[in-house]
Amino acid sequence: MFNLEQAIAAWRQKVSDSGLKALPLQELESHLRDEFEALVKTGIEEKQAFDTATQQIGQAERLKREFDKIESKTGNRAALGITTLYCLVAGGAALFKLGSFADVSSVQQLSALAAVALAAASIFAGPLFAKVAPAISNHRLRMVIYGLGSLCVFAWLALFYQHVMTRAEWNMSQLVVGILWAWIPLALLCGIFVGMEKKAHV
């Protein structure tokens, strides 16, 4: 006896197992149900109707390729690219340049590396954030949130510059470590933006 709910659950599992998490599964499932109902109404047996409906939706891999094309055109990858570049530059500075400073301590080196690692983890926490955060489908509301988030981060950077960098009597190596830590909220923001965009389009 054919069970539609079990068949849909198996189909969703199959797609998820393929690692194709970027697909809008809920929307595709809604389409699948519409197509199934239409085929059953024409008199086709349920099992055959479901198989035909899944075939018509198309191969998951092909769908994924199409959605990947969209992803690559959005600012998500640009944001990810920019922040990854920052991490590489900052990491490079921490590893090589910082090591050449006369007054640098091993604690400062470790602190700099920890800051870079935390920034990188913040960016790639985006997909994790997408799993727990509520989906915001309203494009305008997301833009407002991104705008406010960006303002907060830039206010933080301005405060850091105004009240820490210009006043603290730091030597060069302390300054580099401080800057690396100060940039972490920006990396976190990029990760959150990427996660929210992914969640919104599932």
Next chain:
Amino acid sequence: MIRKELVAASAEPLVLSLLEQGESYGYAIIQEIKGRSRGELQWTDGMLYPVLHRMERKGWIKSRWVESETGRKRKYYSLKEDGRKAHKKHREQWLKVHSVLAGIWKEKYV
């Protein structure tokens, strides 16, 4: 059957034109195109969704989930102001292509 290159090129103007008439969801859009083209325009069903999502990213259309009386949820799409502008532009370009082709064929066959 219409060639796949032409099917792909006409996807955005077709969706924009249908949404110009009112909001709709993926399955209904596909059925509408099938019906109007008498099956000549064949989209793989799942292929419409990347197009819709791309248009949403461009800011041409917006979407919202609507729950029917039976509890079924469907994602409805509707045009935004930028979408109306894009529709107007697409329409002008397709009419231009059509008029050029029509002119050439008229000279040849009349």
